Amino acid sequence: MAELKTTPNIAYADDFYADLLAVHEGLSEKESEALNARLILILSNHIGDREALGGALALAATPK
Amino acid sequence: MAKIFDTPLYPYTRSPDQEETTPVRHPVVVIGAGPVGMAAAIDLAQQDVPVVILDDDDKVSFGSRAISFAKRPLEILDRLGCGQPMVDKGEIWNVGKVFFDNRRIFEFNLLPEDGHKRPAFINLQQYYLEQYMVDRIRELQVKGKPIEIRGNNKVDAIGSHTDHVTLEIDTPDGPYNLEADWLIACDGAGSPTRRMLGLDFAGRVFEDNFLIVDTIMEADFPTERWFWFDPPFNRGQSALLQKQPDDMWRIDLQLGWDIDKEEEQKPENVIPRLRTMLGDDVKFELEWVAIYTFQCRRMEKFRHGRVLFAGDAAHQVSPFGARGANAGLQDTDNLIWKLKLVIDGTAPDSLLDSYDVERVYGADENIKNSSRSTDFITPKSKMDRTFRDAVLELAETNEFARPMVNSGRLSVPCTYDGSCLNGHDEPDLPEHTRVGGPLVDAPVGKDWLTDLTGNRFQILAINSEVEPVEVNGVSADVLKVSTADAPLVGERYLGGADAAVYLLRPDQIVAARWKEAKPADIEAAMNTAMGG
Ligand SMILES: Cc1cc2nc3c(=O)[nH]c(=O)nc-3n(C[C@H](O)[C@H](O)[C@H](O)COP(=O)(O)OP(=O)(O)OC[C@H]3O[C@@H](n4cnc5c(N)ncnc54)[C@H](O)[C@@H]3O)c2cc1C
Numbered sequence: 001m002a003e004l005k006t007t008p009n010i011a012y013a014d015d016f017y018a019d020l021l022a023v024h025e026g027l028s029e030k031e032s033e034a035l036n037a038r039l040i041l042i043l044s045n046h047i048g049d050r051e052a053l054g055g056a057l058a059l060a061a062t063p064k
Numbered sequence: 065m066a067k068i069f070d071t072p073l074y075p076y077t078r079s080p081d082q083e084e085t086t087p088v089r090h091p092v093v094v095i096g097a098g099p100v101g102m103a104a105a106i107d108l109a110q111q112d113v114p115v116v117i118l119d120d121d122d123k124v125s126f127g128s129r130a131i132s133f134a135k136r137p138l139e140i141l142d143r144l145g146c147g148q149p150m151v152d153k154g155e156i157w158n159v160g161k162v163f164f165d166n167r168r169i170f171e172f173n174l175l176p177e178d179g180h181k182r183p184a185f186i187n188l189q190q191y192y193l194e195q196y197m198v199d200r201i202r203e204l205q206v207k208g209k210p211i212e213i214r215g216n217n218k219v220d221a222i223g224s225h226t227d228h229v230t231l232e233i234d235t236p237d238g239p240y241n242l243e244a245d246w247l248i249a250c251d252g253a254g255s256p257t258r259r260m261l262g263l264d265f266a267g268r269v270f271e272d273n274f275l276i277v278d279t280i281m282e283a284d285f286p287t288e289r290w291f292w293f294d295p296p297f298n299r300g301q302s303a304l305l306q307k308q309p310d311d312m313w314r315i316d317l318q319l320g321w322d323i324d325k326e327e328e329q330k331p332e333n334v335i336p337r338l339r340t341m342l343g344d345d346v347k348f349e350l351e352w353v354a355i356y357t358f359q360c361r362r363m364e365k366f367r368h369g370r371v372l373f374a375g376d377a378a379h380q381v382s383p384f385g386a387r388g389a390n391a392g393l394q395d396t397d398n399l400i401w402k403l404k405l406v407i408d409g410t411a412p413d414s415l416l417d418s419y420d421v422e423r424v425y426g427a428d429e430n431i432k433n434s435s436r437s438t439d440f441i442t443p444k445s446k447m448d449r450t451f452r453d454a455v456l457e458l459a460e461t462n463e464f465a466r467p468m469v470n471s472g473r474l475s476v477p478c479t480y481d482g483s484c485l486n487g488h489d490e491p492d493l494p495e496h497t498r499v500g501g502p503l504v505d506a507p508v509g510k511d512w513l514t515d516l517t518g519n520r521f522q523i524l525a526i527n528s529e530v531e532p533v534e535v536n537g538v539s540a541d542v543l544k545v546s547t548a549d550a551p552l553v554g555e556r557y558l559g560g561a562d563a564a565v566y567l568l569r570p571d572q573i574v575a576a577r578w579k580e581a582k583p584a585d586i587e588a589a590m591n592t593a594m595g596g
Contacts, residue, residue, distance in 0.1 A: 033447075033450050034450055034453065034454055034457075037450045037451050037453075037454035038454045038457065038458055040451075040454075041451070041454055041455060041458060041465060041468070042458070042462075042464075045464040045465070
């Protein structure tokens with residue numbers, strides 16, 4: 001079990017952010033929502049660790 | 065041929081109790097001859113505790129109702145002498161297929177673990193179970209066991225007192241009264257007993273309806289479980305197809321909330337729905353049609369003084385995962401040995417409170433699992449549906465998403481972790497045979513562990529020497545097993561250890577376990593398990 005990482009962890013953050021927007025380009029709101037849902041599931045499975053996932057859910061639910 | 069559920073199995077006959085002017089007192093009265101009430105009564109009669117079952121009808125339940133019986137309830141039914149006909153008649157399946165829209169997105173094979181007497185589950189109409197139970201009651205009567213079943217005896221009023229219960233019963237010959245030292249209420253989800261005692265039944269109603277159809281058809285569909293999410297023949301909803309014996313198929317079609325229940329059940333509306341689902345070539349005949357609204361509810365307490373609630377009367381779940389009848393059988397399995405010890409005066413009355421604690425725990429686990437299945441099948445918000453559909457979409461090509469697809473999880477027995485009846489546990493021994501859990505079956509020579517145990521306290525001595533013990537006049541005999549004749553017992557109960565001693569309750573729950581045990585250890589654990 002590992003704690004959620006909250007320090008910067010992605011190299012070239014601007015590139016990643018641009019990629020994230022790019023996959024949504026031209027999609028309807030509904031398609032974007034579906035894509036986001038798939039993305040969350042894919043990433044969650046990749047993380048796997050329930051403690052980290054729990055931390056992520058909590059952080060997303062109450063952003064500070 | 066007359067249908068089994070049209071034939072009176074325990075027709076009304078006048079009882080000598082009806083001639084008495086002062087009400088006759090019975091040690092135990094059971095209300096309801098459904099599967100749970102009959103299980104309670106058979107269990108008592110097998111232990112020579114006199115019992116009378118009262119039912120307002122004289123037949124098995126109408127329509128198939130519950131159709132999936134899981135392994136643990138089958139083991140319980142074995143102990144009650146009704147398991148074999150169930151398994152002989154039932155359909156066993158292992159392959160399930162999941163469809164989304166018009167695509168088969170994946171299939172699974174349950175590949176049951178070897179070395180168990182009973183399969184993971186079978187499909188069988190509830191009326192067969194009830195018939196086998198009535199047969200068993202008749203068999204016990206022939207053997208002189210003290211069990212009676214009174215048809216067309218409708219309980220109309222109940223009085224609850226500190227040391228007994230009074231009952232007013234209506235019959236075709238008019239009313240009569242009875243008294244009982246103990247009353248077991250197994251009178252179903254609408255429990256009149258609950259209502260008459262003014263007790264709660266709180267929970268959640270799911271805003272959805274399912275059309276449940278049993279149909280006889282000659283179809284060469286394989287014996288598999290097929291589940292559809294959002295199929296072309298039932299847009300936006302779900303569907304389930306399962307096989308039962310006698311060419312009977314169970315079809316569940318989700319209908320949504322705003323429907324006209326009367327209309328939807330009419331053959332002229334049901335038949336076209338099935339046509340679109342099954343295609344034009346399949347010949348079918350409707351056997352039973354019902355509309356089911358899902359509810360997950362339970363009583364706050366299953367024990368109210370001398371009145372004990374079991375089965376649907378105590379808790380109700382949505383049918384995904386087949387938990388209704390299965391959970392009810394686990395209730396009486398838990399209750400009856402405790403009641404017997406209390407009646408015999410060998411255990412304190414408070415032992416019955418542990419029935420409440422343990423089975424409320426079991427009910428909560430069932431409610432949790434069945435609510436989760438229902439939430440997946442009928443997403444309650446737009447976002448829930450987005451996630452649900454995302455899971456289904458990914459599942460087709462991505463193995464990782466498949467465990468999240470929830471079309472009903474199979475009923476598995478709970479482990480009473482933390483129960484006040486639990487004794488010493490040994491953390492080095494395997495986790496799945498830990499204290500509080502049901503006995504895990506394994507072959508022992510030509511026998512099965514499940515057949516060698518139950519109905520009494522027992523000490524399972526694996527590669528060990530121990531002596532029988534006695535607590536308050538209740539004895540625990542020793543079942544010696546050597547892993548040389550029973551390698552799977554070694555695997556399942558020893559793990560890496562050389563030897564172990566397990567104390568089993570009469571309901572085959574592990575009460576305590578050690579790598580090495582002194583008689584005093586076993587006596588202390590048995591005392592704890594008896595509520596001491
Ligand atoms: C329409 C319907 C469809 C179902 N479909 C499914 C399904 O598809 N899958 C599934 O898993 N489960 C299903 N169930 C649930 C499953 O059948 C139950 O979990 C199971 O029958 C519970 O058994 P029980 O003995 O607790 O209660 P029941 O089987 O309901 O038995 C209660 C008994 O009490 C008797 N009784 C009631 N009131 C009185 C009275 N005042 N005096 C005397 N006797 C009385 C009744 O006649 C009845 O025999 C269904 C239930 C119903 C009603």
